[in-house]
Amino acid sequence: MTATEIYERLKARFGERVISVALEAKDPWILVDPAAIAEVCAFVRDDPELRCDVLSNLSGVDYKAQGWIELVYHLYSYTHRHYVILKVHTPRDAAEVSTVERVWKAANWLEREIYDLLGVTFTGHSDLRRLLMPEDWIGYPLRKDFVEPEEYHGISTRRESLLR
Amino acid sequence: MSLAGFEVEVEQVGQQGLETEEMTLNMGPQHPSTHGVLRFVVKADGEVMRQAIPDVGYLHRSIEKIAEKVGWHGFMPYTDRVDYVAAMFCNQGWGMVSERLGDIAVPKRGEYCRVIAAELNRIASHLLSVGTMVLDIGAITPFFHAFREREKINDLIEQLCGARLTYNYMRIGGVAWDLPPDFIEKVTAFLDRFEPMLAEYHDLISVNKLYVERCAGVAVISPEEAVNYNLVGPNLRASGVRYDVRRDEPYSVYPELEFDVPVGAAEHGVLGDSYARYAIRIREMKESARILRQCFRQMPDGPVITKVPRKFKPPAGDAYIRVESARGDMGWYAVSDGTEYPYRCKVRTGSFAAMAIIDKVSQGLMLADLVTVIASLDIVAPEVDR
Numbered sequence: 001m002t003a004t005e006i007y008e009r010l011k012a013r014f015g016e017r018v019i020s021v022a023l024e025a026k027d028p029w030i031l032v033d034p035a036a037i038a039e040v041c042a043f044v045r046d047d048p049e050l051r052c053d054v055l056s057n058l059s060g061v062d063y064k065a066q067g068w069i070e071l072v073y074h075l076y077s078y079t080h081r082h083y084v085i086l087k088v089h090t091p092r093d094a095a096e097v098s099t100v101e102r103v104w105k106a107a108n109w110l111e112r113e114i115y116d117l118l119g120v121t122f123t124g125h126s127d128l129r130r131l132l133m134p135e136d137w138i139g140y141p142l143r144k145d146f147v148e149p150e151e152y153h154g155i156s157t158r159r160e161s162l163l164r
Numbered sequence: 165m166s167l168a169g170f171e172v173e174v175e176q177v178g179q180q181g182l183e184t185e186e187m188t189l190n191m192g193p194q195h196p197s198t199h200g201v202l203r204f205v206v207k208a209d210g211e212v213m214r215q216a217i218p219d220v221g222y223l224h225r226s227i228e229k230i231a232e233k234v235g236w237h238g239f240m241p242y243t244d245r246v247d248y249v250a251a252m253f254c255n256q257g258w259g260m261v262s263e264r265l266g267d268i269a270v271p272k273r274g275e276y277c278r279v280i281a282a283e284l285n286r287i288a289s290h291l292l293s294v295g296t297m298v299l300d301i302g303a304i305t306p307f308f309h310a311f312r313e314r315e316k317i318n319d320l321i322e323q324l325c326g327a328r329l330t331y332n333y334m335r336i337g338g339v340a341w342d343l344p345p346d347f348i349e350k351v352t353a354f355l356d357r358f359e360p361m362l363a364e365y366h367d368l369i370s371v372n373k374l375y376v377e378r379c380a381g382v383a384v385i386s387p388e389e390a391v392n393y394n395l396v397g398p399n400l401r402a403s404g405v406r407y408d409v410r411r412d413e414p415y416s417v418y419p420e421l422e423f424d425v426p427v428g429a430a431e432h433g434v435l436g437d438s439y440a441r442y443a444i445r446i447r448e449m450k451e452s453a454r455i456l457r458q459c460f461r462q463m464p465d466g467p468v469i470t471k472v473p474r475k476f477k478p479p480a481g482d483a484y485i486r487v488e489s490a491r492g493d494m495g496w497y498a499v500s501d502g503t504e505y506p507y508r509c510k511v512r513t514g515s516f517a518a519m520a521i522i523d524k525v526s527q528g529l530m531l532a533d534l535v536t537v538i539a540s541l542d543i544v545a546p547e548v549d550r
Contacts, residue, residue, distance in 0.1 A: 106394035
């Protein structure tokens, strides 16, 4: 299915909750209401025309100037060999999106990584712990306003340049 | 290892009213068979694992954050460190996603150079995977055989780009250097020796009774489960899903090349077990050799790189590409805000999903089988942590 057909199909099913489509983008994407993402994903997986059986990638991007964090869901269909790219925006100061872990098991770790590095809370997630950073780490490193701490448990994070 | 018998025994103890105590064991982070630095917290009932919880992050080098600081060209050497066993694919992924954002076309010969480098790297990576898997299970000789061949590939790639592990061979817009003189002859000579050797390895390991019994039927992953967890590459194909990015979402010059996509079979155990995952890598090496020979016949003359401005500023936007790495479909997502520095880069690697499924597949296996599971899924820890 083409991006336009996918958008129309989702629009017909979800109405206002599917907000817009960017057809001119390199990889056309569809903007979805964050409150509806789990429902939309379940539909995209089960609908025989779309049948996106795999969550290929889930990325988070911090748009500080716009004040939101964008989550990008790259869905792929092994059956029909097409992509569906969904995006949601969630405010930076109260970043919260419902989990899609029940739709694809792969989302479990991908969401944990985004929670860890960008501080987005996934409501309903079964095991929302830090994945890559130490459990007692403060702050979310991939946020644009993250300041690297001077030290961690007495270990300095600074190092003199070897090129003096 | 067969579980028959053990289950019954555990049950009998329960019926007699004796309490069995669950042990919590720590494996890693410096365990030699974990292929890198990673840790498992194993909850075991005697020899039977109830759960093996992976604890990752020991090799987190914030590579995605570095991308935001060093610029589009400057990030290329860092991509090597994402998966240092198969660095060519990371080079290629970063090159491809940048080229897609900047609408850059790579010259034909450049694409062929990329494919040659990548397929050589795939053989090297699979040799390492198979060799260490056999070693982890307890046979040491095949490991030396595999590494001897891998050394030869390292020598060849060293001639190509000067490095044996972290290649930094590709550039945005092509590759850094054309093939050195006599390279085609040398690789052909290597392949002439290597292809018959594959049969020898096969005799040495694949039908060894001890090896087969340690692998067959262990950690079976069904096709549905594999797709649900987004397993990719050889791990996915071993479960019976015939999908290869090179064939199904073609990129580079793969549409011009002829090759098969091997898919798992229940040779000794069942579909999707550790043995199937091992066997598929042996067959993929054969296909890579076939691709290499075709490349040498078909590759045209011409430049290997397009001119790309030193201050490369792709127009604002985002793009997602996938390459078939040695560990399967590797996804690169990059966002540009129109400046010299990427706004965001995200890599989704094959080992990441494979690591996430261990918790699920290890339940009920013998403790000793955990190394089989890790090795058969071909997990490279730095690829998980990035």
